[in-house]
Amino acid sequence: MQLRKHFGFEAAHVLPHHPGKCGRLHGHSYRFEVVVEGPLQIGGPATGMVIDFDALSAIVKPAVVEKLDHASLNDIMPNPTAEHIALWIWDALHSKLDQLVEIVVWETATACAVVRAQDARAR
Numbered sequence: 001m002q003l004r005k006h007f008g009f010e011a012a013h014v015l016p017h018h019p020g021k022c023g024r025l026h027g028h029s030y031r032f033e034v035v036v037e038g039p040l041q042i043g044g045p046a047t048g049m050v051i052d053f054d055a056l057s058a059i060v061k062p063a064v065v066e067k068l069d070h071a072s073l074n075d076i077m078p079n080p081t082a083e084h085i086a087l088w089i090w091d092a093l094h095s096k097l098d099q100l101v102e103i104v105v106w107e108t109a110t111a112c113a114v115v116r117a118q119d120a121r122a123r
């Protein structure tokens with residue numbers, strides 16, 4: 001079964017290779033989805049769950065939200081496109097979250113980047 005949980009952060013960025021307005025310093029209210037898949041657990045407090053949503057938050061908030069919120073993303077990665085932000089989040093989480101299968105980063109209400117394991121491996 002698959003679970004999705006949404007998180008958000010506010011951050012500034014500039015795209016150094018972009019010839020248009022994204023080449024100027026600006027900010028976004030980013031949203032991202034952490035997608036996990038796995039069997040329902042049997043036994044213990046997470047019985048009947050893939051993972052407890054609270055446990056998922058306890059992993060994602062310190063590893064991602066606290067690092068990217070109110071940051072200048074160019075201080076963290078050289079070319080912070082939605083694609084690179086999604087890869088950065090993947091890298092921050094994949095070793096901590098066995099069931100991770102997908103990261104979706106929404107830069108605006110209508111535009112998102114999706115990273116799955118094969119995309120992370122293809123770099």
Ligand SMILES: [Zn+2]
Pocket residue numbers: 013022026027028
């Ligand atoms: Zn932008």
